[in-house]
Every structure is written in structure tokens, then in C-alpha cells.
Amino acid sequence: MRLIFMGTPDFAVPVLQALIDAGHEIGFAVTQPDRRRNRGRVTFSPVKELAVSRGIPVLQPERLSKDEAAKQSLRDYAPDAVIVVAYGQILKQDVLDIPKLGCFNVHGSILPKLRGASPIQHAILEGFSTTGVTIMKMGPGLDDGDMIATAETEIGGMDCEQLSEKLSHMGAELLVRTLPSIAEGTAVYTKQNEAEATTCGKITKKDGFVDFTDCARDIGCRIRAFDPWPGCWLEHDGKRIKIWKAECMPGTEVSVKQAPGTVMDASVSGIDVACGEGILRITELQAPGKKRMAAADYLRGHRVPAGTMLRPEPPEEMPEDRKKQNE
Incomplete structure (x- = not known):
């Protein structure tokens, strides 16, 4: 033809x-x-x-x-x-x-x-x-x-x-x-x-923000859906951390007592975060300017003690928004 x-x-x-x-x-x-x-x-x-x-x-x-x-x-x-x-x-x-x-x-x-x-x-x-x-x-x-x-x-x-x-x-x-x-x-x-x-519709960079008030299972789906672009991310200490791999912990489908975004445990197995429903274990992430790495490797250079609150809300303005304003 x-x-x-x-x-x-x-x-x-x-x-x-x-x-x-x-x-x-x-x-x-x-x-x-x-x-x-x-x-x-x-x-x-x-x-x-x-x-x-x-x-x-x-x-x-x-x-x-x-x-x-x-x-x-x-x-x-x-x-x-x-x-x-x-x-x-x-x-x-x-x-x-x-x-x-x-x-x-x-x-x-x-x-x-x-x-x-x-x-x-x-x-x-x-x-x-x-x-x-x-x-x-x-x-x-x-x-x-x-x-x-x-x-x-x-x-x-x-x-x-x-x-x-x-x-x-x-x-x-x-x-x-x-x-x-x-x-x-x-x-x-x-x-x-x-x-x-x-x-x-079309996916945008803002869609990659991880809202821990959501269900852990839904967040896990979001992380897989946005790999490799735009990637999922959270804000912590003023830095954007990308999450590449995570899993919903079994038996945690119900609401947890900790506020969404609270780190419940951080170990070689991953970083466990309370969600609106269930617990999400982050197993692979990426710090700014670094390569993707296992959560265990990240924890060797960064303290994330239990009780740490990961930012529950996205910033009002994304870095790419500021860039557009300056162009």
C-alpha cells in the first residue's frame, strides 16, 4: 500500500x-x-x-x-x-x-x-x-x-x-x-x-505531585503511571524529591492514626509513609542533581527519622512556572 x-x-x-x-x-x-x-x-x-x-x-x-x-x-x-x-x-x-x-x-x-x-x-x-x-x-x-x-x-x-x-x-x-x-x-x-x-487529557508536570492524603494504593498507581515522565515527586526541606518505586504495604488498607505524610519508619527496606488510607513504602527515589537510588542508599546520606512530616501540599508555584514568568 x-x-x-x-x-x-x-x-x-x-x-x-x-x-x-x-x-x-x-x-x-x-x-x-x-x-x-x-x-x-x-x-x-x-x-x-x-x-x-x-x-x-x-x-x-x-x-x-x-x-x-x-x-x-x-x-x-x-x-x-x-x-x-x-x-x-x-x-x-x-x-x-x-x-x-x-x-x-x-x-x-x-x-x-x-x-x-x-x-x-x-x-x-x-x-x-x-x-x-x-x-x-x-x-x-x-x-x-x-x-x-x-x-x-x-x-x-x-x-x-x-x-x-x-x-x-x-x-x-x-x-x-x-x-x-x-x-x-x-x-x-x-x-x-x-x-x-x-x-x-494531557499529563503535566504538576500531575506528578504526590498527595499523601490519597490512598496508598492510588499513589502507587500514580508513581507507575508517571514513570518515566513527568515522574512523581514530593517536597521536603525545600527540595523536590522524586519517587520512582513504591508499594502499598499489605494489610494497611484502612486509615492510619498518623497524619498523612508522616514518616512511620525508615530502614533498609524503605521509607514508610502514612497516607489518607494505608501506608506507602518508598523503595527508590532521586534527590536533586543525583541519580535514581534505592531508599536504603538515600538514607545513608540523609536522616529521615520517624515522625518526619513530608510536605502534604504542593507549592503554590512550580519552578517551571517561575521560569516561564522570567522568559
């Missing part, structure tokens, strides 16, 4: 690679513009890196909906289909109408659950036992197009990075298996049940 691929992050890379390996012709890879990161160094998106390495032409419109030259390039190529995987921009109807067969999305949930920008994180946040991927034909609404195929998997104790990697490969395999039926006109399109639909 003659395809155009639209995607940006690591999650999209296995899908593009699978399409190349399957022998499909990729006329263009459309991805987000290059960004300045790491002290001003310009970085390519993961999709662009793969496309360039395979000699695939790359388009990087700031806003595809307003870039007539880019849209004309897509029309001139006359694709059979457009494949979209975490591109990061909404496609308007004039773009949806370009391919002969339509635009098709690999979405990181079993639709209609978790439509939107962060389905993988929210599957963990909301404590789902399973999740999966959906191949759907795109329409003008938010992830509400007709479904063609799904694949499901257990979440278990995976964090977001692990689950994303698994789902991206599942999506790649499912798409390659599904494309022939789309090309032949034999694919079955199933409308989504709007009564079961849920949505999820």
Missing part, C-alpha cells in the same frame, strides 16, 4: 518499522517540528530519526491544519491510507479526506475507554487490570471513529514505560495484520458504544 505515516514519540516507532518491514511504501513521515532541548541542542523526534535513517521524506509542519504546502504534498502523493500513531496534532477534515481509503489510528487503549492524549498513563492511574490497543478509522471527533481490530493485555505491575513498549509492539503487529483487509474492502467496522466512552 501507498502510505503516509504520522507520528512523533517512541510509541510510534515500532509501528513505522513494522510497516517498512512489511513492504509498504511510505511516501512521507509527518512528525512534530524539531525542538531545542538539553541546553539549546536541537533534537529530532524518534519518528524522524527512523525515517531519515530509512530515506523516507519528512514533513514537519508547525500546524498541519494551516500548512497548505504540506497538505498539497500529501495530496500529490495520492496515498491509499494515512496511518496515525501519537502524532500530537488534530487532523481536520481536509486532511482526513486526502487518502483513498481513509486515515487509521493505532490507539493505546481498548476503545471507547480512555479516548484522548494519555490512555496508557490513565489505564495505570485508574487501576485497570487489563488494557490494549485499537485500530480505528479516524473521523473528526476525538478518538470516536469506527473500530476495526483490538488486542488486549494484562497490566500487572508494569510502569508506563514498560506498558508503552508492550502496547506499541502489539499495535504494530495488529496494524500489519489488519491492513490487508482494509485494502481488500473486507474489514469490519464497528461503531463505538458512546455510553461507555471515557476521556483523558
Whole structure:
């Protein structure tokens, strides 16, 4: 098939690679513009890196909906289909109408659950036992197009990075298996049940704050959902400490007598913190300017005696907010 691929992050890379390996012709890879990161160094998106390495032409419109030259390039190529995987921009109807067969999305949930920008994180946040991927034909609404195929998997104790990697490969395999039926006109399109639909928005850095008034089990889910980005964090002695690994202590599902945020014990096993419901044991964390380390290693250089109160409320202003104000 003659395809155009639209995607940006690591999650999209296995899908593009699978399409190349399957022998499909990729006329263009459309991805987000290059960004300045790491002290001003310009970085390519993961999709662009793969496309360039395979000699695939790359388009990087700031806003595809307003870039007539880019849209004309897509029309001139006359694709059979457009494949979209975490591109990061909404496609308007004039773009949806370009391919002969339509635009098709690999979405990181079993639709209609978790439509939107962060389905993988929210599957963990909301404590789902399973999740999966959906191949759907795109329409003008938010992830509400007709479904063609799904694949499901257990979440278990995976964090977001692990689950994303698994789902991206599942999506790649499912798409390659599904494309022939789309090309032949034999694919079955199933409308989504709007009564079961849920949505999820974008994740921000502020979402990573750990509020110990929450249930310990929910905090554990939050920590896994936000690994590796934006990471979960707490404020202690004016410093932001990131929490990378933690577990809800068994048998502590009920409320504890200590105020949320109170350190109940600190040992080689971890740092036990009272929550609104239950006790959370922090087992891996990261101090400012340091690498991730086991809680036991952290405690060798920092005193965290029982009774220490970890900040229960986020600061009114985040450091990135102050930075924006000064720019």
C-alpha cells in the first residue's frame, strides 16, 4: 500500500518499522517540528530519526491544519491510507479526506475507554487490570471513529514505560495484520458504544505531585503511571524529591492514626509513609542533581527519622512556572 505515516514519540516507532518491514511504501513521515532541548541542542523526534535513517521524506509542519504546502504534498502523493500513531496534532477534515481509503489510528487503549492524549498513563492511574490497543478509522471527533481490530493485555505491575513498549509492539503487529483487509474492502467496522466512552487529557508536570492524603494504593498507581515522565515527586526541606518505586504495604488498607505524610519508619527496606488510607513504602527515589537510588542508599546520606512530616501540599508555584514568568 501507498502510505503516509504520522507520528512523533517512541510509541510510534515500532509501528513505522513494522510497516517498512512489511513492504509498504511510505511516501512521507509527518512528525512534530524539531525542538531545542538539553541546553539549546536541537533534537529530532524518534519518528524522524527512523525515517531519515530509512530515506523516507519528512514533513514537519508547525500546524498541519494551516500548512497548505504540506497538505498539497500529501495530496500529490495520492496515498491509499494515512496511518496515525501519537502524532500530537488534530487532523481536520481536509486532511482526513486526502487518502483513498481513509486515515487509521493505532490507539493505546481498548476503545471507547480512555479516548484522548494519555490512555496508557490513565489505564495505570485508574487501576485497570487489563488494557490494549485499537485500530480505528479516524473521523473528526476525538478518538470516536469506527473500530476495526483490538488486542488486549494484562497490566500487572508494569510502569508506563514498560506498558508503552508492550502496547506499541502489539499495535504494530495488529496494524500489519489488519491492513490487508482494509485494502481488500473486507474489514469490519464497528461503531463505538458512546455510553461507555471515557476521556483523558494531557499529563503535566504538576500531575506528578504526590498527595499523601490519597490512598496508598492510588499513589502507587500514580508513581507507575508517571514513570518515566513527568515522574512523581514530593517536597521536603525545600527540595523536590522524586519517587520512582513504591508499594502499598499489605494489610494497611484502612486509615492510619498518623497524619498523612508522616514518616512511620525508615530502614533498609524503605521509607514508610502514612497516607489518607494505608501506608506507602518508598523503595527508590532521586534527590536533586543525583541519580535514581534505592531508599536504603538515600538514607545513608540523609536522616529521615520517624515522625518526619513530608510536605502534604504542593507549592503554590512550580519552578517551571517561575521560569516561564522570567522568559
